[in-house]
Amino acid sequence: MENNIKIPKTRNGRATFNLIVDTTIDLFYKKGYFKTKIKDITDSAGIAAGTFYLYFPNKLSLYKYILMQFQHDIRRTIAESVSNVKGRFEKEKEGIKTFIQYSLDNPHAYNIIWESLYIDKKLFIDYYDGFAKRYERGLNPSIKDGEMHDVDTELVSYILMGVANFIGLKVLLDLGKNNDDIDEVVEQVMSIIKTGIFKD
Amino acid sequence: MENNIKIPKTRNGRATFNLIVDTTIDLFYKKGYFKTKIKDITDSAGIAAGTFYLYFPNKLSLYKYILMQFQHDIRRTIAESVSNVKGRFEKEKEGIKTFIQYSLDNPHAYNIIWESLYIDKKLFIDYYDGFAKRYERGLNPSIKDGEMHDVDTELVSYILMGVANFIGLKVLLDLGKNNDDIDEVVEQVMSIIKTGIFKD
DNA sequence: TCATATTATGAATTACTATTCATGTTTAAA
DNA sequence: TTTAAACATGAATAGTAATTCATAATATGA
Incomplete structure (x- = not known):
């Protein structure tokens, strides 16, 4: 085509x-x-x-163009926010936070990107697999240094995407309601990612 | 219509x-x-x-029918698995585990349910909002009892859905690869949910 | 075995949408 | 101010897919 x-x-x-x-x-x-x-x-x-x-x-070529725009935009946004932070591990956390924050600020992007799964599975796989690999690269050293539990980094990558996903979901459902406490939501999410849900 | x-x-x-x-x-x-x-x-x-x-x-009515089937199926599956477990808190954990396991065992369901967002947003909202509320009801007492960190239960509900989501995603992308270690994956995910990603 | 309800067929019709193209307008450089 | 390239129009065409319906087969039970 x-x-x-x-x-x-x-x-x-x-x-x-x-x-x-x-x-x-x-x-x-x-x-x-x-x-x-x-x-x-x-x-x-x-x-x-x-x-x-x-x-x-045709419509598909326009969709692909838009998808690429978002991809560049989110990567640039993360790179920028991370550049202001000192320390590899701190950078990693900042990256995660920015990623989540981005999903929160750009439900448009979240929604449109996710639909690629139903438009052309290959687009979807390329998009998210690239993301997962990028995270893996960042996370592995943090485990070596003992700053993170010894978790499967691939799993964690997907969990992070799942979390961003749920954020997009929540924003979607909350549309129209009060959305002023965005920073608060991001903080809570970060805290949950950090310490987990259950006490032991 | x-x-x-x-x-x-x-x-x-x-x-x-x-x-x-x-x-x-x-x-x-x-x-x-x-x-x-x-x-x-x-x-x-x-x-x-x-x-x-x-x-x-028409096609939409068939889609709605299928969506309802899945909804019943997953609720029944969770109810059954939970019924074998003693203790309210243990039940809650078992429910989460079964939910995740279900996403893993039924990528069909996961994939089709999620598409409702693009078919009729109302279907999507009803489906997931119902789920979130159901979790909230279960989680709140666990916090009162001090078995869980004092987190926003609505947020946790959505995180759990996000996680199930990512699991569906991972299974989807891994199709064709070796998927024998399903129990292992569920265990890892539970452990991450439980203790978080970072050490303090 | 007859009568009726149910199920099944697939060609014909209807509805919708993508895409083209002959024609016209605007822009900018020479 | 000319003129060639770029941009814009929207009616006409072409293609795809949903839905109907006249007809036929099958099953049920009186």
Whole structure:
């Protein structure tokens, strides 16, 4: 299938391109990938149906583009936050916290990324497997140093993703309610990850 | 939209009904809800296209039926396993373990249930909110008794679902690899939930 | 064995959506 | 101010899939 995006060459073109992307993110979030029709996108963006095909050969290529944007964005966000912290282990904790915080701040992203499982399993696997491996690399030294329990790092990687997942879930369900105590939620989650649920 | 399922009245009718359901579960799991066409279902089941509409008015009603089946199944499974255990707190742990084990044993269910988020958000919310509340009821007394850290039980509920979620994810990605050490995985996960990841 | 309800068929119809393309407008550089 | 490239339009076309329905087979039980 055709997959190539046409990068616009003028200021106007770029504006239309970005309008399509932003509008689509909103629709994918609200209605999901499959229920979002090209017509919905062009109508919401206020452009003609044909204009869509000036930049994207089909819906899937646009989805992939959006997925990559999120991937870059979240990695950049984590890298930035971590760069301000001293100490390898502290960096690791900060990374986890930022990851969770990101899920909290960007339910759009969380929701759209997760749907890749139903759009193209390969996209999903690439996305999350990459993430898991990245965490594993960071966690292993912390165990060697005795800063962490001797847990299976692959499992922990997936647990962290599960936790971010649940956060996205919770934010989703809480939409409309009071969401002012975000820092508090992140703190609680970190504390649970740290010390566990049960006393021994 | 029409929503009523026609319950078959004869042995043959029931067989066809069940064939449709089982075939569909398999297809929803492999291809997802939206990519599964009615024609795919009837072809896979080896029945005529019209036969589908003898029992289900549309795909969504069938999906809802399947979702309910899973819901009942998992609740029954947990209730059963818990009934063999003495002590309220031990029961609670057994419930969590069974829940996780269930996700591990039934990636079909996990995958199909989760897709409800993209099919009809209301279905998703009802499903998981119900689960969260159920956990909360069980967890609160354990905190009062000092058997658990004083954590936000709503948060813990969602974490548990996130963890079950990640387990489903991991099983999904590992499909084809060696999955003999299932008990081992459940044990590890329980240990992490119990004592946390970091040492203090 | 007859009459009726139930189940099954699959071609035809209907509904919907993606995609194309002939035509027109805008932009920017020469 | 010309003109070629870029951008935009939306009606027309093409393709896919859901759903109906006239017809037929099968099962039940009186």
